[in-house]
Amino acid sequence: MHPLIFTLLQHAPAAAGEKVNLLSLKGGLMFWTLIIFLLLFGILAKLVFPKILAAVEAREKALEDAIEGAKRDREEAARILSEHRTQLESARGEAQKLIVEGRQVGEKLRADMIEETQQQQQAMLERARREIETEKQRAISEMRREAIDLAIAGASKVIEKNLDDQSNRKIVESFLSSIPVTETKRG
Numbered sequence: 450m451h452p453l454i455f456t457l458l459q460h461a462p463a464a465a466g467e468k469v470n471l472l473s474l475k476g477g478l479m480f481w482t483l484i485i486f487l488l489l490f491g492i493l494a495k496l497v498f499p500k501i502l503a504a505v506e507a508r509e510k511a512l513e514d515a516i517e518g519a520k521r522d523r524e525e526a527a528r529i530l531s532e533h534r535t536q537l538e539s540a541r542g543e544a545q546k547l548i549v550e551g552r553q554v555g556e557k558l559r560a561d562m563i564e565e566t567q568q569q570q571q572a573m574l575e576r577a578r579r580e581i582e583t584e585k586q587r588a589i590s591e592m593r594r595e596a597i598d599l600a601i602a603g604a605s606k607v608i609e610k611n612l613d614d615q616s617n618r619k620i621v622e623s624f625l626s627s628i629p630v631t632e633t634k635r636g
Contacts, residue, residue, distance in 0.1 A: 597621040 601617045 593622075593625055597625065 597618060600621050601614065604617070
């Protein structure tokens, strides 16, 4: 049996009924307790404490790295947010520019269509005027023919002489063509 265990057993209560006073000072027990404590402390200091300290330092370093990473992530997020805001403002500016350009194009289209419509109206008016003038000339020619026919018929009655229609017509036409035509302009 080990001497340390033997010493502890000697100082242990002899019977289960005996009371142990933990506050009583016994020199041998104190000595061996101190020796065991120092040995255990030395073993722990040599073998266990460095591992515990290394684990604590690693944990501390991991926490510091996590804090630094969080700071970098927060700064990166702030930078990205700033870029997105800039891009959003740029997109808004582009959208406003496109809206303005769209309005300008629409206004130009509208003005072009109005101008084209006015040109078409002018062309229609000119065509109508030409048609009216043509119809007027036809009506005048028709009226001349009728006037010639009436004049020949009237002259035949007055003269009561039978002249041939062809020579009569030439005489009246030459007379009527010598009369200037007065045109009345409307507009």
